[in-house]
Amino acid sequence: MSEHIIEAMGLSKVTIKDGKVINVSEPEIEYCPLFDHHRGIKKLTPEAIAENMQFRIDDFGMCTSKRQLRMKDFLSFGISEIICTLLDEKIIDCAVMVLEGCGTLIVWDGELVQGIGGRVSGLFKTSPIPELIVKIGEENIVNPKTAEINQIKGIKLAIKKGFKNIAVTIAVAGDAKEIKKLQKEHPDTNIYVFVVHTTKRSAKEARELFDISDVATACASKNIREIAEAECIKTVGQSIPIYARTEMGKKFLEMRLAKIGGEKPKKDNPDLPYPMI
Structure with missing residues (x-):
C-alpha cells in the first residue's frame, strides 16, 4: 500500500x-x-x-506510479525554478531534492527539477513507488527500499558521486549544523542551501535556517520574514518573498530574473491580507 x-x-x-x-x-x-x-x-x-x-x-x-516527472520551464519564480536555471547555466552540478515515492534523491536535469519541485512541496512522509524508483534510478536515491527523506544523506550521496557544486533544499532546522560540518569536511565542494516550507518555524528554527541559507523563501513565516527583511541582501517577490542571504544567493536570484525578463507586477488581491504564523 x-x-x-x-x-x-x-x-x-x-x-x-x-x-x-x-x-x-x-x-x-x-x-x-x-x-x-x-x-x-x-x-x-x-x-x-x-x-x-x-x-x-x-x-x-x-x-x-503515473507521476509525470518532467516539466518545461514556464517562466515563473520559485525555488525549483531558480535551481532549474542554475543547472541549465551549469552553475551547479546537481540538486538534492525530495520526491513522492522516492524520498531524498539527486537530480541534474532541469526539467526533472521543475517537474519534481514545481508540482509538490512540503512532503512530510512517503513510501516507495517502484515505477518511479526505476525511472530515477536506485543509485540516485538515498534509500530506495524505504523512500527515506534525509537531506544530509542526500548531500553525502552527491559528494560520494563526485559532484562539486551541490544545491540542496531543506526545511528542517536541525540540518543546519550537519551542513556546516559537511562544508568544513569537504572544502573543495560548494553546498548551496535553499530553505523551503518555512511556515510556523519558531524564532530559533528561523534563525538557524536563515543562517545556513543562500536563498530562503518566506512562505507564511513571520519569523523568517522579520530576520530576512533586516539582514538579506536581495529580495524578490512581494506577497511571498524569496530572500538571498549570501552573494551567491543574490547571484542566483538575479540569474533567474534575467531568465524571465524581470520581476512581474503584483496581481494579488489587496482585500485579502496574507496571514503569517
Whole structure:
C-alpha cells in the first residue's frame, strides 16, 4: 500500500493512499495568494484542499506510479525554478531534492527539477513507488527500499558521486549544523542551501535556517520574514518573498530574473491580507 503525507495549503496535513485523498486536517491559515492566483481559492478549507490534492493526483499523477516527472520551464519564480536555471547555466552540478515515492534523491536535469519541485512541496512522509524508483534510478536515491527523506544523506550521496557544486533544499532546522560540518569536511565542494516550507518555524528554527541559507523563501513565516527583511541582501517577490542571504544567493536570484525578463507586477488581491504564523 502506497501512503504519503503532505504538509500543504495552510499547513494542512493531507494523507494520500493508493491515489486517493483519505484525510485532510484543518489548515492553520485560511488564505494563500498563490492558490488564489493560480486556482481561485479564496479560503483554505479541508474540502477545498482535498479537491485540490485530488486534482493534482488526477492531473499529473501525484503520489502514484503515473507521476509525470518532467516539466518545461514556464517562466515563473520559485525555488525549483531558480535551481532549474542554475543547472541549465551549469552553475551547479546537481540538486538534492525530495520526491513522492522516492524520498531524498539527486537530480541534474532541469526539467526533472521543475517537474519534481514545481508540482509538490512540503512532503512530510512517503513510501516507495517502484515505477518511479526505476525511472530515477536506485543509485540516485538515498534509500530506495524505504523512500527515506534525509537531506544530509542526500548531500553525502552527491559528494560520494563526485559532484562539486551541490544545491540542496531543506526545511528542517536541525540540518543546519550537519551542513556546516559537511562544508568544513569537504572544502573543495560548494553546498548551496535553499530553505523551503518555512511556515510556523519558531524564532530559533528561523534563525538557524536563515543562517545556513543562500536563498530562503518566506512562505507564511513571520519569523523568517522579520530576520530576512533586516539582514538579506536581495529580495524578490512581494506577497511571498524569496530572500538571498549570501552573494551567491543574490547571484542566483538575479540569474533567474534575467531568465524571465524581470520581476512581474503584483496581481494579488489587496482585500485579502496574507496571514503569517
